[in-house]
Amino acid sequence: MELDAGHGAALGGALPAELPLTRRLRSLLSWPLTDDDPVSLLVRTHRAIHPGTDPNLLRRAYTIADNMHRGQFRKSGDPYITHPLAVAQICAELGMDHTTLVAALLHDTVEDTCYTLQALDDDFGPEVAHLVDGVTKFDKAFYGKSAEAETIRKMIVAAGKDVRVLIIKLADRLHNMRTLDARSASSRARIAKATHDVLVPLCDRLGIQVLKRELDDVVLMHLEPEEHARIDRHISHGRPHWAPYLDRVVNEARVALRRDKVDAKVDPRPRHYYSIWKDTIAGDHVVPFDLPRIAVVVDGTDTDCYAALGSIHGLWRPVPGRFKDFIASPKNNLYRSLHTTVTGPEDRTVEVLIRTRGMHQVAEYGVVADYRFPKAAGATGPSGERLDWLRRVLDWEQETSDPAQFLDSLRCDLAEAQIQVFTEGRQVVLPAGSTPVDLAYELGNARGDHCLAAKINGRLVPLSSALEEGDVVEIISETESHTDYDANAAPPGPRKEWLGFVKSPHAQLQINRFFADHQEPGISIADKVRLGRAAIGLTLRKHNRGLASDLPLRRLSEEQGYPDLETMLVAVFDRKVSPDTVVEQLIAMVDHPQ
Numbered sequence: 001m002e003l004d005a006g007h008g009a010a011l012g013g014a015l016p017a018e019l020p021l022t023r024r025l026r027s028l029l030s031w032p033l034t035d036d037d038p039v040s041l042l043v044r045t046h047r048a049i050h051p052g053t054d055p056n057l058l059r060r061a062y063t064i065a066d067n068m069h070r071g072q073f074r075k076s077g078d079p080y081i082t083h084p085l086a087v088a089q090i091c092a093e094l095g096m097d098h099t100t101l102v103a104a105l106l107h108d109t110v111e112d113t114c115y116t117l118q119a120l121d122d123d124f125g126p127e128v129a130h131l132v133d134g135v136t137k138f139d140k141a142f143y144g145k146s147a148e149a150e151t152i153r154k155m156i157v158a159a160g161k162d163v164r165v166l167i168i169k170l171a172d173r174l175h176n177m178r179t180l181d182a183r184s185a186s187s188r189a190r191i192a193k194a195t196h197d198v199l200v201p202l203c204d205r206l207g208i209q210v211l212k213r214e215l216d217d218v219v220l221m222h223l224e225p226e227e228h229a230r231i232d233r234h235i236s237h238g239r240p241h242w243a244p245y246l247d248r249v250v251n252e253a254r255v256a257l258r259r260d261k262v263d264a265k266v267d268p269r270p271r272h273y274y275s276i277w278k279d280t281i282a283g284d285h286v287v288p289f290d291l292p293r294i295a296v297v298v299d300g301t302d303t304d305c306y307a308a309l310g311s312i313h314g315l316w317r318p319v320p321g322r323f324k325d326f327i328a329s330p331k332n333n334l335y336r337s338l339h340t341t342v343t344g345p346e347d348r349t350v351e352v353l354i355r356t357r358g359m360h361q362v363a364e365y366g367v368v369a370d371y372r373f374p375k376a377a378g379a380t381g382p383s384g385e386r387l388d389w390l391r392r393v394l395d396w397e398q399e400t401s402d403p404a405q406f407l408d409s410l411r412c413d414l415a416e417a418q419i420q421v422f423t424e425g426r427q428v429v430l431p432a433g434s435t436p437v438d439l440a441y442e443l444g445n446a447r448g449d450h451c452l453a454a455k456i457n458g459r460l461v462p463l464s465s466a467l468e469e470g471d472v473v474e475i476i477s478e479t480e481s482h483t484d485y486d487a488n489a490a491p492p493g494p495r496k497e498w499l500g501f502v503k504s505p506h507a508q509l510q511i512n513r514f515f516a517d518h519q520e521p522g523i524s525i526a527d528k529v530r531l532g533r534a535a536i537g538l539t540l541r542k543h544n545r546g547l548a549s550d551l552p553l554r555r556l557s558e559e560q561g562y563p564d565l566e567t568m569l570v571a572v573f574d575r576k577v578s579p580d581t582v583v584e585q586l587i588a589m590v591d592h593p594q
Contacts (some may be wrong), residue, residue, distance in 0.1 A: 045092040061105040068113035076182035090171035095372025103131035132156030134165030134265040149407035177218040192222035198510040201414035207333040207366020216274035236287040256315040316342035409505035441507040464501040532569030535579040
């Protein structure tokens with residue numbers, strides 16, 4: 001069971017005795033901004049995007065991190081302080097605010113040193129403390145095998161209050177991936193796989209392509225080293241021959257746009273390693289599939305993008321079936337651009353991306369654009385919409401008491417491709433392969449529970465039918481009357497067979513919860529034991545506690561006179577004893593052993 005960390009010393013008591021705080025701060029305030037200053041690059045990078053900010057807070061945070069991590073080293077042999085400094089530098093290059101940079105510098109202190117969360121709160125305030133706590137891992141000694149799942153769950157919940165938690169975590173993982181060579185082969189593969197399964201998709205959902213591209217490439221290097229080397233050879237030897245051709249493409253496009261009075265910037269847009277590898281594998285190509293590509297960034301409105309498209313299509317013949325309009329129908333991470341493929345000079349295929357400057361900012365930086373381009377916040381798009389997926393995850397997170405089940409559901413949700421369908425005048429994003437039942441639960445738990453039938457594009461279909469991109473769906477509920485629906489086909493309410501085809505974690509959890517709440521006849525003892533255990537786990541988390549094993553529960557069941565642990569868990573499920581009472585007794589037993 002996790003024990004309280006305690007409050008510990010505040011800043012003055014946390015620093016080593018040989019370096020009093022007042023003297024250290026005085027030296028900090030007099031630091032010149034030179035190359036000898038360890039935070040000089042960080043300060044310069046931050047001020048280049050946010051001029052006029054005071055660097056003293058960054059220096060103070062660095063000093064505390066340096067002192068706390070003194071004597072600690074990374075696997076590479078480098079002093080540990082090089083890691084939080086690098087994480088803060090990545091955040092600065094993204095354009096994050098100074099609060100994020102302070103938290104990045106201190107993000108490992110609570111986890112790896114004697115510096116407590118209370119001391120951090122006292123010294124830098126609750127905002128920084130929340131960010132650091134959000135990325136602090138749970139101790140495996142207390143949480144056992146559930147430590148990883150509980151840590152990710154905690155991070156997602158913390159990000160629901162402040163998305164900067166995820167930005168720091170992504171920067172942290174990016175630097176760890178950059179320095180992964182110092183680890184063993186098995187560790188490299190494990191960390192790269194975890195990055196691919198959770199953090200890369202999270203980065204994509206946040207729309208931060210400048211981070212995702214590098215994470216993608218370094219994951220490929222460690223999981224598919226031979227493929228990475230093959231693509232590296234292609235880029236090193238093949239792309240130099242492209243240069244004259246791409247220059248010609250760019251110049252011809254600029255002339256055509258200028259002739260049509262479209263103000264735009266045209267540049268080559270080379271693809272990164274993972275993108276090439278993915279298309280090479282998907283198309284079963286013998287050599288790396290790497291088409292020349294250019295980006296047209298329009299200085300104007302959405303309408304000017306379509307004018308630019310007309311200029312490009314007037315210049316070169318478009319390839320049929322290769323046009324996508326992500327302006328009218330943005331991707332689920334709010335990415336907006338026009339994509340087209342044309343037959344360019346010398347009859348060679350060229351990909352073209354067309355977007356406004358605001359779209360380009362969002363395409364590159366996603367949710368970070370609001371921090372990097374604060375004056376253009378209105379042009380970058382509402383970050384609240386970008387985080388709709390996070391709110392959905394938090395909704396079903398509250399219904400999942402088992403951390404391992406939550407992590408599995410999260411991985412599935414992130415791994416799934418997504419589709420957009422239309423219902424009741426709005427657009428809804430769902431996992432690919434979702435059914436009308438998934439959509440009904442997305443509209444509301446009551447709508448899901450009382451879903452009777454559905455129409456896809458005007459036709460009545462089975463509830464197990466897979467939805468496709470762009471489908472218009474009508475959900476027929478129990479309270480609605482439709483003459484073309486056979487009311488005798490099935491009784492109203494959720495049915496267990498739905499669990500065989502629903503795709504979204506939210507729908508799965510709600511259906512399971514319905515049957516647990518209604519205690520349908522014939523529920524097994526094993527199910528009651530499982531659900532009783534889940535209720536205790538959920539209540540423990542309200543007290544910031546967790547279980548590494550069943551041993552404390554077994555001791556408690558003996559003390560309370562139950563013949564075995566399973567009997568106590570069944571009693572919790574049957575409401576003969578409340579989970580709150582069990583948890584209170586459990587905490588008292590662990591914290592105050594007799």
